[in-house]
Amino acid sequence: MDGSGLGQYPKNQKLSEELKSKKEKKKKLSEEQDIIDGNNKNQKLSEELKSKKEKKKKLSEEQDIIDGKQQMVRWEHLWKSTPNLEFRQGLPAKRKLFMNFVERVLLLRDSSDIKRFTLCCDVLFDTSHVNAWISAAIWRNVQELEINLGNFKEPYSLPHCLFTSVALTKLVLGMPYTLKVPPTTCFSNLKTLGLRGIIFSDDYSTRQLFSGFPVLEVMNLYMCNWKNLKVASICAPKLLHLTIIERCYQRRGDWDDCEVMIFGLVLKCFDYSGRFFNDYCFYNSCSLKEANIDVQFSDENPDESSCSLKGANIDVQLSDSSDVSSDEGSDESSDEGFDERYRQGSVERSTQGSVERSTQVAYRMYKLFRGLSTVQKLKLSFTAVEVLKPVEELLPHAPVFSNLMHLEFNGVPLGVDSVTLLKLLENFPYLETLAFLEGIYSNCENDDGILDPVPPCFLSHLKCIKVCNYIGSGKQPSAMKILLKNAVVLDKMVFSYSNRFAQDCLKRRKATEQLLEFPRGSKNCEFVFE
Template sequence: METTDQYPVPKRVKYDKAENPAEGEDKISNLPDTLLHHILSFLPTKYAVRTCILSKRWKYIWTSVTSLDFDDGFYDTEPGKKRVRAKVANFMNFVDKVLIQNASSLEKFHLKCGSSCDLNRINTWICAAMTRKVQQLCLLISVKQSLKLPHCLFTSEYLVKLELVGNFVLNVPSSICLSSLIILYLEKVTFVDDISVEQLFSSCQVLEFLTIDDCRWDNVTTFDFSIPTLNCLTIYHCNSTGHKIRFNLPALTVLTYAAYAPEEFIVDDLSSLYEASIGVELSEDQYKIKSSMHGDCVHALLEGVAHVKILDLDGDTMETLSFAAEHPYMPTFPNLKRLGLGVCKNYGWGMLPCLLECSPGLEVLQFYEGLVHSDGQRKFNWDSPQSVPYCLLSHLKSIEISEFEGHDQEFEVIKFLVNNASILERLVVNFRERRVDVEGQVKIGEKEELKVAEKFLDLQKGSAHCRIVIGTSFGSIFIKGLKG
């Protein structure tokens, strides 16, 4: 059996064209080199290399592939085991050999490896990719110790997409230029200080998409997002407590924030924002205080995004808002067309009428987390307002409710909305997936769901044209008209 490095491959099978010309015809090998390179670019590099044994035609095809994808298979494996060390050694030798034999300019370089890999060799591989004018670089490195990136990575005029996942330290050099970078994804990396943040973002002259996930910025006082070209910003799971966050993003259209409450949100420019998804959670220490400062912080962000057309506020945000000093004050959302709301421990219901009143042009209202919290707390603070919000009388066309359980308090909310929504076209209600208690009994079965669904027949109409869709575990129920 022949081998290529540590990868065994079967012997070639020879076809007798005289016996069966059609079967022996190799149409793929007759394709142009550029097309074969494109085909191989979709394969992990170890499989692309194996094609060298197919025939003389294929022997060197892989050496000109412009996409390299290396994975040692031990990303989350503890180092030290003899079997792991041997396979990792083979993997590192394989990467070395491929980079020596493949001298093409690279479109993509993907590297995924665990802590058993030698860090110096990893930096050497990165530098080799940068030398080949790589356009898309993806590094997923699982190491406990901090990993500093080589300076050559920060001075590329060819890099279009950069993805860093691992314990990287962004010790950004003073001479940095990423003039072609459009997409930047950072996960578990550490920002050193305010200067490193400013230097990184100011060097990205055409950056459009930025994701920061579970990153550390302990020594950063103000995380300043000042990027004139940025179109989409996503912030996940970052511990931003004790820090200020500034948004100076005139071209931003989509903002997603799902992290702890910072010390302060500062909005300088979000004038192009179209859609915002806000999830501001309190850390354990913050929750012990429940300060009005946290609620006011969220209010400041909502004021900065008040001109959006699509807005999602999750349950954590609704809860944090409930601590605001000026509760239930809300900014006006003059352009808002779709509002998605969550609930958390049943806080924030007192703000629903205010949110509706502040959204005069609202057309779609969604409760994607349901109307009661899933931890079993059934009652929530809902009192029907004395006046009907303007959007119900003039604009609201669709109401969507997920995770429905059929409790009386839920119906109180639905009754108010449906009774007063004058031009409502559709009400969609989906039952929560049937849950089983500790004794193995289903808490709500098909008969109970059907009984609850029948209550919708008795709803007083606000709109004669509204169609109700009830999603149950046994199918959907359609109700075309509402009782007058």
């Protein structure tokens, strides 16, 4: 074997190791370069992403600005085009914000018309601002305007342009302040008027006001103060519906005591609730078809929320009467509650005031009653009947209500043996429906001779009697006997039991059986239980 071959083996091995080492270094350098290149690439990508985000953010900010401007344009357009605006002041601490808001809205509207505008706020020392808002609404041809103002800290009068508006069709004005009317007053298109808490200033300006409604159809006078007036005339030629609700309480000696003359050439409906602090009389009211009289005569000082006029079509919320107190668990307790209600309703109790005041109320009620002789439907409170006692001898001289077909009594249960009631009924010869919405009673156990003479309508026209809140005990059954015995042409007797009594099936059945046993003057009379 040649020895030179053995000598080359270590040399080749060394060369192989050097090549391997170079490859590893090259690989390492390549990996390091890849890392460097990757870092550079990531950095570049990161910078690109950052740049894109900044561009996107900038575009978003620019878009927000554009959207904000568009939103502002839309908001301005919204206020400009919205036909109804309603501003009601909130907390006193936010009054400045409220005022700024109102002024900005009215400013943005330019000259666009307003259909309905409502403003409820305190005036304080901002008379000029408040009147500017009202004037702005008038200049924009507002059709329906509601203004409720309070807390006056400086002399105040409404802007004159209000009293000559040609666009107004409805005006509701509430403020416990003296109403100053300019010499020129004409609401040429006003059809609905509501005045609340207004203090009428004097005879002349009030006459100017009430004579400035050539097409007025609905007038609501709620809690107004008439004490500065001796005589007031309501003479709107097209007035259809008149509602008058007096202030609930006035100090003795500080009563309004105004003579209110109502000229109702086409008047259809009249609603009244109060204590006759004023004297009301009708002239030329032959068109009157419906009346609702709720007399609240008392010397006590009630909360104003106790004033109510059922069925009055007015723009203010009035509380309903309380639930019937006869809705107790037993017959005895129910009867006691029932008796208590009519005892509380009696105007003969000692708290009713002086004889002089009672007589004044009686004459005023009688005068008003005479003016209602053309009505077809009449609603009277219990007290409206009872206050007539001092003048009941005049009732036979009252006009005959030839058109009256429907008569309702409400308030508290009514005694069918009341002399005043019987004399009233003599004036209603063609009455067809008689309703006692709070129930009835009779103090006489024997029904003989109670209706003597029997009212003419009981003998010829009375077809339906309705009695509500019946409990079938105490003084109620005797009252039912009187009605059933004397209504000789009656077709239908309608009953409704008190709520709690109606839930007791046994008591209800006994009361029903008792009613069916009562003698009836009419052979055709049927019972209807609601």
